[in-house]
Amino acid sequence: MSDMTTEEVQRKQAGHLHPLTQVIREITTIFNELGFSIAQGPELETEFYNFDALNVPGDHPARDMQDTFWIKSTKKNTHGVDEKMLLRTHTSSVQIRHLENNKPPFRIIVPGKVFRNEATDATHEAQFYQVEAMLVDKEVTLAELKGTLEFFFKKIFGEEVIIRFRPSFFPFTEPSVEVDMKWKNKWLEMGGAGMVHPNVFKAVGINPDEWKGFAFGFGIDRLVMLKYGIDDIRTLYNGDLRLVNQF
Amino acid sequence: MKVSYKWLQQYFKESLPSPEKLAELFTFHSFEIESIEQQKNDTVIDAKILPDRAHYALSHHGIAEEISLVTNLEHIEREMPHIEAASSKKLTIKIKDKDFCPRYVGRVIENIAVGESQEETRELLQAVGGRSINAIVDATNFVMYDMGQPLHAFDADEVKGGIVVRVAEKGEKITTLDGKEVSLTPDDFVIADEVGPLAIAGVKGGKRAEVTKNTKSIIIESANFNPVSVRKTSNRVGIRNESSKRFENEITPEYARKAMDQVTAMIVRSSPDAKVGEIVDEYPNPVKLRTISVANSLIASVLGMDIPLAETMSILKRMGISVENKNDHLLLAIPSHRLDLVIPEDIVEEIGRIYGYEKIQSRLPVQTTREHYINKHFYYTEQIKDILVELGFSETYLYSLASKGFYEVVYPLASDKAFLRTNLSAGISKSLEMNAQNAPLLGIYKIKIFEIGTVFAEAGEYTALGLGVLHAAKKKGETADADVKAALNELEMRLKLNLNMVELTVRNGVVELNLSELIKQLPEPKDAQVFPPSKMVTYRPFSMYPFSLRDIAVFVPENTTKEDVAQVIYKNAGDLLERLDLFDVFAKKMEDGTSKTSYAYHLVLQSSEKTLAEGDITPVMENIYKEMAAKGWQVR
Numbered sequence: 001m002s003d004m005t006t007e008e009v010q011r012k013q014a015g016h017l018h019p020l021t022q023v024i025r026e027i028t029t030i031f032n033e034l035g036f037s038i039a040q041g042p043e044l045e046t047e048f049y050n051f052d053a054l055n056v057p058g059d060h061p062a063r064d065m066q067d068t069f070w071i072k073s074t075k076k077n078t079h080g081v082d083e084k085m086l087l088r089t090h091t092s093s094v095q096i097r098h099l100e101n102n103k104p105p106f107r108i109i110v111p112g113k114v115f116r117n118e119a120t121d122a123t124h125e126a127q128f129y130q131v132e133a134m135l136v137d138k139e140v141t142l143a144e145l146k147g148t149l150e151f152f153f154k155k156i157f158g159e160e161v162i163i164r165f166r167p168s169f170f171p172f173t174e175p176s177v178e179v180d181m182k183w184k185n186k187w188l189e190m191g192g193a194g195m196v197h198p199n200v201f202k203a204v205g206i207n208p209d210e211w212k213g214f215a216f217g218f219g220i221d222r223l224v225m226l227k228y229g230i231d232d233i234r235t236l237y238n239g240d241l242r243l244v245n246q247f
Numbered sequence: 248m249k250v251s252y253k254w255l256q257q258y259f260k261e262s263l264p265s266p267e268k269l270a271e272l273f274t275f276h277s278f279e280i281e282s283i284e285q286q287k288n289d290t291v292i293d294a295k296i297l298p299d300r301a302h303y304a305l306s307h308h309g310i311a312e313e314i315s316l317v318t319n320l321e322h323i324e325r326e327m328p329h330i331e332a333a334s335s336k337k338l339t340i341k342i343k344d345k346d347f348c349p350r351y352v353g354r355v356i357e358n359i360a361v362g363e364s365q366e367e368t369r370e371l372l373q374a375v376g377g378r379s380i381n382a383i384v385d386a387t388n389f390v391m392y393d394m395g396q397p398l399h400a401f402d403a404d405e406v407k408g409g410i411v412v413r414v415a416e417k418g419e420k421i422t423t424l425d426g427k428e429v430s431l432t433p434d435d436f437v438i439a440d441e442v443g444p445l446a447i448a449g450v451k452g453g454k455r456a457e458v459t460k461n462t463k464s465i466i467i468e469s470a471n472f473n474p475v476s477v478r479k480t481s482n483r484v485g486i487r488n489e490s491s492k493r494f495e496n497e498i499t500p501e502y503a504r505k506a507m508d509q510v511t512a513m514i515v516r517s518s519p520d521a522k523v524g525e526i527v528d529e530y531p532n533p534v535k536l537r538t539i540s541v542a543n544s545l546i547a548s549v550l551g552m553d554i555p556l557a558e559t560m561s562i563l564k565r566m567g568i569s570v571e572n573k574n575d576h577l578l579l580a581i582p583s584h585r586l587d588l589v590i591p592e593d594i595v596e597e598i599g600r601i602y603g604y605e606k607i608q609s610r611l612p613v614q615t616t617r618e619h620y621i622n623k624h625f626y627y628t629e630q631i632k633d634i635l636v637e638l639g640f641s642e643t644y645l646y647s648l649a650s651k652g653f654y655e656v657v658y659p660l661a662s663d664k665a666f667l668r669t670n671l672s673a674g675i676s677k678s679l680e681m682n683a684q685n686a687p688l689l690g691i692y693k694i695k696i697f698e699i700g701t702v703f704a705e706a707g708e709y710t711a712l713g714l715g716v717l718h719a720a721k722k723k724g725e726t727a728d729a730d731v732k733a734a735l736n737e738l739e740m741r742l743k744l745n746l747n748m749v750e751l752t753v754r755n756g757v758v759e760l761n762l763s764e765l766i767k768q769l770p771e772p773k774d775a776q777v778f779p780p781s782k783m784v785t786y787r788p789f790s791m792y793p794f795s796l797r798d799i800a801v802f803v804p805e806n807t808t809k810e811d812v813a814q815v816i817y818k819n820a821g822d823l824l825e826r827l828d829l830f831d832v833f834a835k836k837m838e839d840g841t842s843k844t845s846y847a848y849h850l851v852l853q854s855s856e857k858t859l860a861e862g863d864i865t866p867v868m869e870n871i872y873k874e875m876a877a878k879g880w881q882v883r
Contacts, residue, residue: 015641023781034611035619038625073654141547142551143607143610147611151611164605168297175550175596195592239674241641242688
């Protein structure tokens with residue numbers, strides 16, 4: 001019988017994947033089943049892709065809905081005009097980039113790091129991960145949105161989950177809804193969703209009379225924290241193996 | 248925004264449903280409810296009004312309209328008694344910029360009584376977070392909370408000449424009602440007389456024409472201002488209030504006249520001797536009736552529900568929208584205050600939310616084309632993660648904001664987080680140090696970590712791979728740098744890629760490389776990765792208190808197992824034992840010919856409630872020694 005010391009055990013042991021990676025992979029696999037492809041984009045964005053193209057004009061209260069990390073640099077756009085730069089507040093900017101470069105129909109899933117300029121505490125960090133999805137096709141409605149969300153949340157949390165919509169507002173969707181999930185007898189806010197606003201399509205040269213789309217987004221950190229009972233979001237980002245090595 | 252239940256009831260002949268029931272209806276058909284607060288004689292509902300509905304719903308009237316939509320109860324309009332003009336005092340209004348000020352309604356009221364408001368008015372104002380100041384100011388605030396139109400009252404005797412709406416001149420200043428001196432720029436608009444600014448338009452009144460208890464006559468302003476301009480000025484001068492909030496969200500100029508009628512009625516009630524002047528209404532370009540044409544087919548093609556036409560018509564009727572049914576589409580006349588209704592989809596949202604999203608029957612999207620591609624970047628970052636994990640490295644996610652870099656944040660949250668990181672190495676080094684402190688707790692003797700993340704070089708961002716190794720316990724013949732190099736070699740081999748090792752610097756066990764560049768050289772992936780579901784893990788939060796280390800080494804008879812030894816330790820240490828690691832095993836032939844085995848353990852003791860003291864640990868160790876001795880084991 002061999003008694004291995006801890007050291008010998010560690011030599012043969014594998015390391016651990018961060019729970020965010022594990023959940024992101026799980027999410028992409030689920031959406032892959034529905035024909036979604038992965039799209040990614042820059043974290044350092046321009047005002048145009050993060051706001052203007054998404055129907056969020058400057059000097060408008062809608063900008064107050066997201067606290068932004070503005071960067072003290074500018075970037076010249078394709079027309080030679082200086083664009084203000086920021087750390088993206090959502091991965092919706094990648095959807096615009098995709099719309100510019102790809103003809104519909106398509107289905108994309110966009111996992112990525114996003115940034116909000118707000119004070120940190122147990123449930124708020126200045127950086128976190130989001131997953132956004134967009135589906136553009138000839139016939140798409142809120143019914144398909146709901147079906148897609150149900151498919152996804154059931155796979156992650158179990159067959160018993162129930163999804164519901166509440167009216168909301170985002171400048172880039174109309175109608176806009178908040179998505180709640182019932183799990184373990186509690187209703188939980190999971191994210192936002194809606195039908196892509198015609199102005200967003202028009203800004204990238206897609207005819208909104210011909211094409212329709214839905215989009216939704218939710219925080220992955222929140223999902224991870226819910227699924228595993230992690231109570232402080234900051235422990236996901238301080239490189240602490242006391243967390244990572246449990247996975 | 249806080250609304251008073253009692254105030255809302257004023258709009259209805261029938262009794263309203265309970266506040267809780269209303270809140271529930273709002274939640275599922277209108278907007279989020281932040282709280283319901285029971286007060287002495289009233290209930291206050293705090294509704295989260297988002298920018299789209301802020302045009303009309305930042306008022307009790309607007310909320311009453313919502314109540315009609317979600318309950319089918321008809322709301323009544325306030326009665327505006329007709330007031331004969333009795334004052335002959337002249338009032339001139341000049342708007343210098345029509346784009347800034349689409350409408351200005353003004354009126355003089357003489358012989359006003361600046362006393363206390365009626366008790367009910369005071370109570371209602373206070374319920375929604377306002378203050379009672381005097382009967383005049385209270386009336387203007389009441390109308391603002393009631394109708395959504397901000398108003399202002401000037402002391403008429405302090406206003407020299409007529410009212411002018413103009414840009415501020417360079418160097419102009421104003422002392423506001425709360426005594427603050429504000430410097431103005433030509434980007435700011437003011438309400439002025441021939442002496443100078445009287446108010447920062449839409450934002451704050453000035454002290455010069457303040458309504459005090461000595462005021463005999465007032466000028467009431469009920470105006471409409473450009474939302475972008477008011478927001479810019481409000482932000483620049485640092486004054487945000489209920490008035491600026493409503494203007495920056497844009498309201499219809501049609502409110503201005505109604506509000507003037509309502510506030511006049513209130514003031515006349517509290518000032519019985521009041522002599523009311525003629526209304527002066529500067530409205531150069533009255534808003535035209537807006538119509539929206541909605542194709543019947545659009546409703547189902549957006550909502551995914553077939554809503555009976557009768558339902559649609561009923562909802563539109565309750566919204567005050569007159570409908571012309573033209574075969575395949577509906578031509579709608581939009582009420583002027585519904586500035587959120589612009590495109591057909593806006594109407595579809597109204598119908599959908601009132602009809603009820605719970606009625607949507609979900610279905611999966613039909614596959615039309617399977618234009619499915621594999622994301623090369625994602626494919627390889629994930630593949631590399633798997634290789635590194637196999638090699639014993641654990642994954643970290645670290646902070647993107649650092650203390651230096653090429654890109655600086657305008658409003659940083661902390662001075663050491665004011666720049667976008669240019670490398671992963673700094674964060675990885677810190678993480679190595681921190682984890683090394685916890686090595687006994689983790690039960691590892693080498694810290695091996697990696698991060699794949701974005702860094703921001705001067706030329707732009709790219710994805711970097713950082714590896715770090717730190718030996719928590721020194722091992723002869725092994726160095727951290729060597730471990731890193733070995734991992735890089737392994738990566739090179741498995742990816743069949745030249746990492747250009749000669750260019751890479753491994754320093755203090757840390758190395759970093761440009762993954763974006765590397766991935767460019769790899770072939771296009773053929774098959775999509777299928778990942779297993781994330782692990783089922785029962786996560787245990789770790790204690791924030793320091794741990795203590797103790798060692799135990801014991802000789803046991805040949806047939807005693809390490810599990811037997813461990814059992815004794817577990818039993819006596821209980822909850823305090825965070826980790827038990829076997830660090831040495833050997834067999835020894837004793838002088839009497841018997842064979843004994845030596846087991847040596849590291850004990851990591853920690854409490855989740857406090858820092859352990861000697862007094863906590865010593866008894867535990869004593870108990871362990873006692874039990875081992877009782878079993879005839881020889882503690883070394």
